[in-house]
Amino acid sequence: MRNTMRRFILIFFLALVPALCFAQVSEQKYEEYVVKSKETIYSISRSTGVKVSDILDCNPGFTRLTKLQLGQIVKLPKRVVELMPENIVTTPIDPMKGVVIPATFVPDSSGKCVVAVMLPFYARESGFSESEGATVNRKIPAKAEQFMQFYEGALIALDSLRNSGAHIEYQVFDIGRGVDLLAQEMEALNKLAPDMIIGPVYEEQAKYLCDNLWDKSTPVIYPLSSKSSSIREYGNVVLLNISDKALANEMAMWMRNEIHSKGANLVYLNIGNNKMSNLAYQVKQSVTAIPELVTYTWNSAIDADSNATLMKPLLRADVENYCVVTTENQAELSRALPILLLCKDEFKVTLVGLPDWQTYTLLDVENFYRLNTTIFTYSYTDGASNEMTNFSRKFMKYFGYVPSNLACKGFDTALFFGGMAFKMERGEYNTLQGVAESGIFSTFKFMPVEDGNALENRALFRVTYGRDYMLHINKAN
Secondary structure, eight states, X not given: OXXXXXXXXXXXXXXXXXXXXXXXXXXXXXXXXXXOTTOOHHHHHHHHOOOHHHHHHHSTTOOTTOOOOTTOEEEEEHHHHTTSOTTOBXXXXXXXXXXXXXXXXXXXXXXXXXXXXXXXXXXXXXXXOTTTTTOSOOOOOGGGHHXXXXXXXXXXXXHHHHHTTOEEEEEEEEOOSSSHHHHHHHHHHHHHOOSEEXXXXXXXXXXXXXXXXXXXXXXXXXXXXXXXXXXXXXXXXXESSOOHHHHHHHXXXXXXXXXXXXXXXXXXXXXXXXSOOHXXXXXXXXXXXXXXXXXXXXXXXXXXXXXXXXXXXXXXXXXXXXXEOOOOOXXXXXXXXXXXXXXXXXXXXXXXXXXXXXXXXXXXXHHHHHTTEEEEESOOOOTTSHHHHXXXXXXXXXXXXXXXXXXXXXXXXXXHHHHHTTTSOTTOGGGGTTOEEEXXXXXXXXXXXXXXXXXXXXXXXXXEEOTTSOEEEEEOO
């Protein structure tokens, strides 16, 4: 009982959708909704059709993490209530109606799957107290926003699978950072005996989780980081992000193919990185090992025009020139762009870059198009696609804001692995090896990690800001 009281379960939709009970007070701006057992802000939103953002607007002091108490009063906009009869049983809104779920993802409804979601929401840091309920002002910490977005995408996927006939139960644990909160939850998690665990997001937590699972075969989906040196040995771990070394090798393999199939010219622009990230270092090692590569070293003592003049003899006018800059530092990249822009009118130049470049805001994105920039990334969302348009509409109805790339990634992660849980026996996630499938926004290709027993997703997108001013998104492998 003490464990149960101590746990903070964010969302646990296992109950039947309750009847709606409104106290009609016509002279008030709002109507009052009486909270039933196990109800949350999300479940109230789904059963009434009121956006989460509207519920929060009507209830100062509420956040998406507010824990509701049995019998508590929640205010809803009166206009919504007036359209609904009293004391009726409603069905959940189908969040993905109109968005196609790949047939391979729809599970056999005869099975059952229990999913544990373990993410750092830092609810205790926001002032959460079970005894206070929703009576105090709380704000989701900024460091939790990305995990909340991933979770909300996953929540829609799990509900979508349930609406497709799957018998899915899921429980969410807030485990913060470090292992202290996780340690408190281990007994409850082991008793839950989940068929699959999504999370944690920190390597230290993932290792502790694997070491303390009663069932060592329980699949652990490690979703948001490529840092995995201490968990690569665990055969039940599936790394959703490709490792830095594997990404570097895939990039080098693609460039070798461009040289051999198209006669392309490969130039490494050395900008004198003061401190390279591990990914930048791995890419440099892989690319500079290509025999055909030529190198130009940026000279900080002269201007961009002079650097461009010295670099041009390394370029060829008859073929595409792939120019590689290995940095995840926005300021360093800004030194390289002017040199390449001065070369582009005489030569066909394609700039090859790293995943983080997608997030750079201080650079003029038009320069990416002018340089035919190609970025290799394990996660990308095309905001103009029909799938994204449909998903955004449903997501906004649920949560009141436009979904981020992380929300889309959360959706595909839970959809893919939630569906997979019905297709293989417990402890046989090694059968994922060699699987290559595409989700709504993601692509999956699972291979063993180097020097370990875990699997990693090797699938990559090649996103090109084309010189035709069109965005081209292709599978890279």
